Amino acid sequence: MDPAQFCAQARLLIVAGKGGVGKTTVSAAMALVAAREGLTSLVVELEGKSGLGSAFGRSEVLTYHETVLAAGGGPDGAADVRARTLTPDDALVEYLEGHGMGRMSRRLAASGALDVVATAVPGIKDILVLGKVKQLERASAAGEEGASDFLVLDGPAAGHAVTLLMSAQALLDAVSVGPIRSQASDVSELLRDPSRCQVMLVTLPEETPVNEVVETAFALEDRVGLHLAPIVVNGLYPAVDLDTDVEAAAERAGVRLTAAERDALAGAADFRRRRQAFQAEQVGRLADALPLPQIHLPYVFTTDLGRPEVELLATALAGEIGRLPEPVGAPVAGPVTGPARP
Amino acid sequence: MTPLAGLDVLAEHRSIVICTGSGGVGKTTAAAAIAVEAAQRGRRACVVTIDPAKRLADALGLASLTNEPGLVDGPWPGELWALMLDTKSTFDALVTRYAERPEQAQGILSNRLYRNLSGALSGTQEYMAMEKLYELHDQDRFDLIVVDTPPTRNALDFLDAPRRLTRFLDNRIFRLLMMPTRASLRALNMATQVFLHTVAKVVGSEVVHDTVDFFTAFEGMEQGFRERAQRVTELLSQPATAFVLVTAPRRDAVDEAMFFARRLQEAAIEIEALIVNRVHPRHGPLPSVWTAPGALERALADPQQGGLARLLANLQDLEGIGRREERYVEALIDRVAPAPVARVPLLVGDVHDLAGLEEVAEHLFARTSTTSPDDSAHPRTG
Numbered sequence: 001m002d003p004a005q006f007c008a009q010a011r012l013l014i015v016a017g018k019g020g021v022g023k024t025t026v027s028a029a030m031a032l033v034a035a036r037e038g039l040t041s042l043v044v045e046l047e048g049k050s051g052l053g054s055a056f057g058r059s060e061v062l063t064y065h066e067t068v069l070a071a072g073g074g075p076d077g078a079a080d081v082r083a084r085t086l087t088p089d090d091a092l093v094e095y096l097e098g099h100g101m102g103r104m105s106r107r108l109a110a111s112g113a114l115d116v117v118a119t120a121v122p123g124i125k126d127i128l129v130l131g132k133v134k135q136l137e138r139a140s141a142a143g144e145e146g147a148s149d150f151l152v153l154d155g156p157a158a159g160h161a162v163t164l165l166m167s168a169q170a171l172l173d174a175v176s177v178g179p180i181r182s183q184a185s186d187v188s189e190l191l192r193d194p195s196r197c198q199v200m201l202v203t204l205p206e207e208t209p210v211n212e213v214v215e216t217a218f219a220l221e222d223r224v225g226l227h228l229a230p231i232v233v234n235g236l237y238p239a240v241d242l243d244t245d246v247e248a249a250a251e252r253a254g255v256r257l258t259a260a261e262r263d264a265l266a267g268a269a270d271f272r273r274r275r276q277a278f279q280a281e282q283v284g285r286l287a288d289a290l291p292l293p294q295i296h297l298p299y300v301f302t303t304d305l306g307r308p309e310v311e312l313l314a315t316a317l318a319g320e321i322g323r324l325p326e327p328v329g330a331p332v333a334g335p336v337t338g339p340a341r342p
Numbered sequence: 343m344t345p346l347a348g349l350d351v352l353a354e355h356r357s358i359v360i361c362t363g364s365g366g367v368g369k370t371t372a373a374a375a376i377a378v379e380a381a382q383r384g385r386r387a388c389v390v391t392i393d394p395a396k397r398l399a400d401a402l403g404l405a406s407l408t409n410e411p412g413l414v415d416g417p418w419p420g421e422l423w424a425l426m427l428d429t430k431s432t433f434d435a436l437v438t439r440y441a442e443r444p445e446q447a448q449g450i451l452s453n454r455l456y457r458n459l460s461g462a463l464s465g466t467q468e469y470m471a472m473e474k475l476y477e478l479h480d481q482d483r484f485d486l487i488v489v490d491t492p493p494t495r496n497a498l499d500f501l502d503a504p505r506r507l508t509r510f511l512d513n514r515i516f517r518l519l520m521m522p523t524r525a526s527l528r529a530l531n532m533a534t535q536v537f538l539h540t541v542a543k544v545v546g547s548e549v550v551h552d553t554v555d556f557f558t559a560f561e562g563m564e565q566g567f568r569e570r571a572q573r574v575t576e577l578l579s580q581p582a583t584a585f586v587l588v589t590a591p592r593r594d595a596v597d598e599a600m601f602f603a604r605r606l607q608e609a610a611i612e613i614e615a616l617i618v619n620r621v622h623p624r625h626g627p628l629p630s631v632w633t634a635p636g637a638l639e640r641a642l643a644d645p646q647q648g649g650l651a652r653l654l655a656n657l658q659d660l661e662g663i664g665r666r667e668e669r670y671v672e673a674l675i676d677r678v679a680p681a682p683v684a685r686v687p688l689l690v691g692d693v694h695d696l697a698g699l700e701e702v703a704e705h706l707f708a709r710t711s712t713t714s715p716d717d718s719a720h721p722r723t724g
């Protein structure tokens with residue numbers, strides 16, 4: 001599938017996965033993939049983390065106001081990559097301001113009274129956040145001035161992602177009237193519409209991350225009715241064929257090695273082989289448990305993740321999307337039941 | 343008597359060990375391994391876990407949530423007990439303990455706000471972990487209790503949690519609401535009234551009613567909670583309690599660990615050990631061939647030299663990871679100095695049985711040699 005076609009499937013892409021699997025990196029790379037196709041993309045960050053800026057070699061702290069992380073407009077036809085944060089407190093203050101309570105909202109937020117309300121109505125903070133995301137998505141769909149073409153939500157960790165995305169349904173059950181209810185209903189509609197929103201799950205080829213992502217995938221699909229995009233397996237060691245006989249390889253190359261050097265080469269090769277086999281096993285396990293296409297991203301050996309690495313991963317991501325079969329429009333995993341479920 | 347090396351003091355002499363760190367760094371495994379070690383040294387140890395991976399939970403006999411310690415069978419002279427924290431029933435027990443009458447407890451336990459409290463108020467799980475710790479400590483059944491703290495982005499929520507909960511119960515707006523006369527409503531300032539009005543309009547007036555009921559039901563109990571919170575805080579600051587910082591050698595995990603370390607130090611809490619999990623092993627010296635620019639690439643393309651070149655490129659890649667990991671952890675080690683540091687190598691596969699825990703314990707307590715070239719995998723003594 002053409003990356004442009006992939007990005008055109010839905011305006012909102014929610015990136016979710018366990019902590020440490022590289023959600024932010026994948027969000028950044030996906031935004032770049034879209035920007036290279038000429039779509040202005042906006043990454044929305046939920047937890048006030050710092051990783052997104054540094055993935056684009058920027059040191060400033062992201063705020064509630066949009067900032068351009070990578071400027072487009074060059075001869076290559078790429079568009080801007082923008083980013084902003086969206087925390088519940090900010091969303092709440094904006095909501096209250098929108099309801100004529102601007103002046104006191106921050107003071108109330110500081111007084112702890114909001115904790116009490118948030119406790120009484122669990123999910124209200126989540127709904128405020130997703131309500132704001134929905135507003136951005138609507139602005140984009142309407143082609144409003146300054147709105148971005150493609151939205152990437154750098155989601156919270158897997159466990160919380162399920163809670164966050166289920167909050168709309170929970171709230172609809174708990175609250176019978178009022179503006180919050182209609183907000184929840186709008187959010188629920190957005191989440192269930194595959195032409196507006198899809199979720200890209202990210203995992204590592206490791207045991208626990210694979211188990212958890214399978215659980216999350218089923219929870220999101222069955223309980224929230226979300227449409228799942230192909231799943232990203234991040235951090236795969238590129239396959240290398242390593243000779244088992246170091247001495248023979250050295251002889252062929254005409255190189256003389258010390259015993260310590262020979263041991264180091266053999267030890268490293270053995271480690272790599274075992275890790276590769278283990279990763280392949282995990283990828284297979286994931287494929288068995290989850291009938292979703294997989295996107296494989298390589299482990300980046302070189303340095304800290306910065307702009308060049310994100311560019312490289314975006315290229316890898318676009319390549320993997322290109323390998324995907326053409327019609328992925330229909331629900332991918334479907335309501336899978338039976339022994340595949342963990 | 344020779345002084346105890348590295349982390350030995352934890353398993354040997356401490357009565358409480360609290361493992362802290364961000365999510366996904368192997369805190370649960372580290373906590374369980376410390377408890378296993380103590381049992382091997384003949385002590386009665388209990389590990390309190392929050393959310394263990396399923397197979398490890400099974401290995402520890404934690405298939406079902408009981409909230410009471412269960413004995414884990416094993417070939418050790420001491421005892422190993424394990425418990426998976428059930429936040430809600432811990433909280434229920436606390437309410438029942440401090441209620442003045444059974445009806446008061448019942449009124450709270452059935453209140454909707456209370457039922458949401460354990461899930462929605464951040465810090466409640468942390469507070470209940472500390473509460474459970476206090477309860478177990480009070481029973482005097484164990485020589486060592488190891489607590490695995492909930493994965494949290496808010497560093498040290500478990501230290502702040504008691505105060506957070508009392509602040510919640512003390513909330514001024516709702517305390518005013520509980521006053522018996524209408525006159526009290528006049529005491530509310532305009533902002534508060536508008537706020538409550540808006541809340542009722544936005545989420546329905548039943549929420550406001552539930553909230554008022556809740557605070558009314560709690561009347562008279564806050565003092566008990568506050569004193570209990572105070573005693574928990576004291577328990578955490580006694581010398582027999584040790585804090586252990588657990589991390590993985592990834593940049594994000596180390597950044598969070600640095601933040602934890604700073605917060606602990608600000609709270610005048612000493613970090614007694616640093617555990618770095620999932621460290622890539624180091625393999626040894628790089629052969630000095632094809633060092634000129636482009637030489638390795640040419641060798642990789644050469645049919646005769648390709649085999650060795652690939653082996654060399656692989657060793658370089660892994661050494662690069664090792665050096666990078668070491669660089670990430672360096673500043674953290676300085677930050678927590680003179681705390682000893684234990685490195686657990688990246689094992690192929692997760693730990694999900696007692697044998698795996700014993701293997702981790704061997705690395706933590708320096709009973710095995712390692713492949714680290716500079717011998718740095720041994721815990722450093724302070």
